[in-house]
Amino acid sequence: MSKESADNLGTVEAENAENTSVVDEADVKAVSDTVLLFPRPTQDPNDPLNWPRHEKFATYLTVCFFTILSTFNSSNFTVAIGPLATEFNVSTTKAGYLVCFNVLLLGVGNPFWVASMRVVGKRPVYLASLLLFIATNTWSYEANTYGSLLASRILSGFASSAADATVPALVADMFFIHERGHCMMIFHLALSCGFFLGPLICAYITQEAGWRWTCGFLAIAGAFTGLVGFFSIHESNYNREKADTELPASSYGPKKSFAANLSITGGYDREASFWKTMRIILSLTAYPAIPWTGFTIGAFVGWNIVVQLTASRTFTAAPYGWEIGSLGLLSISGLIGALLAFFAGGKLTDIIANRMTKANNGIRLPEFRLPALILPAFVGPVGILIFGLCVAYKTHWIGPAVGYAMQGFGLTAVANVLITYAVDGYQPFAGECLVIIFVIRNAIATILALYTSDWQLATGVKNAFGEMVGIQYFLLLFAFPMYFYATQLQEIPQETVHDKWGWVIYRCTYGDDVAWTRFKDIINLRSRQATAESDTPEYVNSLEWKFVDDQHMLEGATRDQLRIHFRKWATEAIKVECPNCPNEYVDCFPRYNYFIQVDEDVLRSVVYEAPQPPNRDLWGEGYVKFVHAHWKSQLELYPDEVNVDEQSYEPVDGCCEEDVGWMMIASDLMERTFYDSWNSRETWYIDYRRPPDMLYY
Secondary structure: HHHHHHHHHHOOHHOOOOOOOOOHHHHHHEEOOEOOOOOOOOOOOHHHHOOOHHHHHHHHHHHHHHHHHHHHHOOOOOOOOHHHHHHHHHHHHHHHHHHHHHHHHHHHHHHHHHHHHHHOHHHHHHHHHHHHHHHHHHHHHOOOHHHHHHHHHHHHHHHHHHHOOHHHHHHHHHHOHHHHHHHHHHHHHHHHHHHHHHHHHHHHHHHOOOOOOHHHHHHHHHHHHHHHHHHHHOOOOOOOOOOOOOOOOOHOOOOOOHHHHHHHOOOOOOOOOOOHHHHHHHHHOOOOOOHHHHHHHHHHHHHHHHHHHHHHHHHHHOOOOOHHHHHHHHHHHHHHHHHHHHHHEEEHHHHHHHHHHOOOOOOHHHHHHHHHHHHHHHHHHHHHHHHHHHHHHOOOOOOHHHHHHHHHHHHHHHHHHHHHHHHHHHHHHHHHHHHHHEEEEEEEEHHHHHHHHHHHHHOOOHHHHHHHHHHHHHHHHHHHHHHHHHHHHOOOOOHHHHOOOEEEEEOOOOOOOHHHHHOOOOOOHHHHHHOOOOOHHHHHHHHHOOOOOOOOHHHOOOOOHHHHHHHHHHHHHHHHHHOOOOOHHHHHOOOHHEEEEEEEHHHHHHHHHHHOOOOOOOOOOOOEOOOOOOOOHHHOOOOOOOOOOOOOOOOOOOOOOOOOOOOEEEHHOOHHHHHOOOOOOOOHHOOOOOOEEEEOO
């Protein structure tokens, strides 16, 4: 890709789009000379990307407040282990199950809610889960037996999970890619506020009113959130894959009224399937970046629970002898660390990623988020070590408080960097991949919380915390292969879904059979040689150019006729080549969305004018015609709305539009790396060159 086009995807300034409610047609393509909005919004005023800022943040902040309550709910009993064990006559380990299994369901419940959102939409899921949250915390308040309380805590964890993995998908719905790091930081601050403020508030409630009122407080807060959310949470599900970004605003209906936004059926998708979404969720475990992210965040969250449980046992005993309320004050240090991470884990990730994008000629890669791990990867584990050593040697409380603050900083920043990285890398399935991450995260946290007492008894507090630091650094070191071998690691699972690659190539000229044979040899040789020399040489064996040579059908055929033939072929080919491929994946396969047209000019360019193998065509002297299979002329679709006289482009095959549905690409681009770059339809709008300009490296 040339630098000229790449710069359009460089650093993007949020203020250019901050107050945009409906993006003007010119602004859709570029908000300024160096800005391209991604994802590309439509002209639809109901497109969540086009919502006014206050509407976006009313929805987002309400859900984030629910997130605060969900993590508050998971940690509210960490300071009440003693009173719970006494009241129900159980061991402190068994009392700890009330925390552990709630945390487990906070993760395990995610697949159900995310799959439900695909079918019914986000608004009804948030409202229904808030009702369940209120009911289960009311049940906890009234519980009179340990079994009843445990059951209510498990179900309240399930209800809370609706405000967990679903939130990054909400961010992807409403915000452009250059805004997400900062917006995701709000989500992680919400998580941290629940983790750190929860024990503080619950400690004083438990001390002054008893542990039952911690559940009563959550029920009341949930009711307030549900009431506000009924009016403020708007449906953000929008079928972007089927949306046409070229349609003028007049082709859409008006902005939804306030009353229309209160509907709970606006996000219903007849074509979506609950079980298909569950299958997609399971298939995403094959991406190494996803389980790694889950294990890494799980370690940080797990250590946070270990710190809280260790503090509960340590500071209420000699020589400290703190009351429960004072114990809650320790969590302020963790909150301070989380607040300090707001810049380091949020805006800084955007700054680093945007600068690396510019340095990479405008090509934004998900792994550009990972360098932002350096600071929190140092601070967080060192904080765990400080806390463990201070507790082991029973130092002044300020030492553990400093360590806890550093842990809070590391947890918040690392979680945001890694989850933003995952959302960038797997945007079409942001909710689904975050489900896997959060299930792993909470499973790890539960296991650690269950066995932390035995672990510390077996090895000693000092050694246990030292081993915890070692585990953290072991997991963080995987960031290096995730950064330097990102392409290979991200491509591995594609073989399990669809391992055939290469485009359909239509022969549309029949005056020189020798040149056609030579053309096929050149394309085959170059593509195989380039792939063999790449980082993924194994893809040589799955290359299949489909050369279509039918003079009766193709000689003199128009591009529209080729599109009709290609779309029929693609429909059948998908069934044969990837029968188990979910429909949502089809747009990720360039093979079924683009094709190559070879006419007399192309044949002459590649065979007679370009350098011949083994020389590489580095300067693009030889080219092919790269055709968008789903392109439609706006002049034909909307003759009454598009003014031909306003078109400022020279005709190309009679078309005066900027986008003529095809472009000239250098023949040396017909290899695996370029092919993979077309796994999103947005790539067309980023890399498009209007003929006679050519796209080349």
